[in-house]
Amino acid sequence: MNTFQPGELVLLTSQKGKTWLVRAGSGSFSSHLGDVDLQEVVGRQEGEWLETNQGAKVFLFRPSLGDYIHKLKRRTQVIYPKDIGAFLVYGDIGLGDVVLESGIGSGALTLALLRAVGPSGRVISVEIRPEFAQLARKNIEVFFGKTPENHRLIVGDVTALPLATRVDRVVLDLPEPWHAVGAVSAALRTGGLLISLSPQVGQVQIMWQELRRHGYANVTTFELLKRNWKIDARRARPEDRMIGHTGFITVAKKIAHTLEEVPTIRDPEAPVPT
Ligand SMILES: C[S@@+](CC[C@H](N)C(=O)[O-])C[C@H]1O[C@@H](n2cnc3c(N)ncnc32)[C@H](O)[C@@H]1O
Secondary structure: OOOOOOOOEEEEEEOOOOEEEEEOOOOEEEEOOEEEEHHHHOOOOOOOEEEOOOOOEEEEEOOOHHHHHHHOOOOOOOOOHHHHHHHHHHOOOOOOOEEEEEOOOOOHHHHHHHHHHOOOOEEEEEEOOHHHHHHHHHHHHHHHOOOOOOEEEEEOOOOOOOOOOOEEEEEEOOOOHHHHHHHHHHHEEEEEEEEEEEOOHHHHHHHHHHHHHOOEEEEEEEOOOOOOEEEOOOOEEEOOOOOOOOOEEEEEEEOOOOHHHOOOOOOOOOOOOO
16 A cells, blocks of 8 residues: 655645645645645545545645646746657657756756656756756655656756767757757767757747758657646536647757768658659
């Protein structure tokens, strides 16, 4: 029986789906639904509930990665879970991969990368601002319960860093990612993937030029829209509000030669010339 232990993160969830992140065993928690004694969480199982002193039910769950990303302490823009999913799948990031990431920001994407590569893989994060590096490290430690052994965090400028390690994937969330392409491409193995997120399409255009200059093929850019729906017995319709735009995701594959050395790189999605 995997019951809640003292100090463990718990996502209190109301019957209407409102959530609060707390720790089992320490003090009490108050909301508009009343008070809950957090000592009572210890020894219970996920999916059980407690009653507040006003008689409302709150369910007990461990936070999912998506829950935690919405709640984590942030001092930077973070990558949203919908875009993180795309990074992992279109960037083909999996067990055993060595991933170079920059910058770490608040560490939202790093959490997903660490989980995807597992203990046999490695994530190397490069962050220029020491205060963000520190915050991200703390957010990661809180989620995993300790600093994962497969995480290396370097405080420095990714555009100027000599990177000796060969990596399978490069993941960029930088204001001017094109300045980093030269440095990270020296570390990325041939056939490896580079994934980058930029909010503005002008940034993407500069990125494309830089990717072609440094020898990438199969370059694609897309955005993802997520719209939640209100569903009950009387209605089923989209929510009035949504996050309309987060960023454009660009995915590229590193080729064995730079563009100058190969005659043409054709977009595989483009129609075949007749
Ligand atoms: C938008 S935040 C990254 C958010 C992160 N992906 C997350 O999900 O929490 C961009 C980060 O890039 C860092 N940064 C900017 N220029 C950099 C550089 N040249 N080298 C390393 N990090 C840099 C910033 O300090 C900032 O923390």
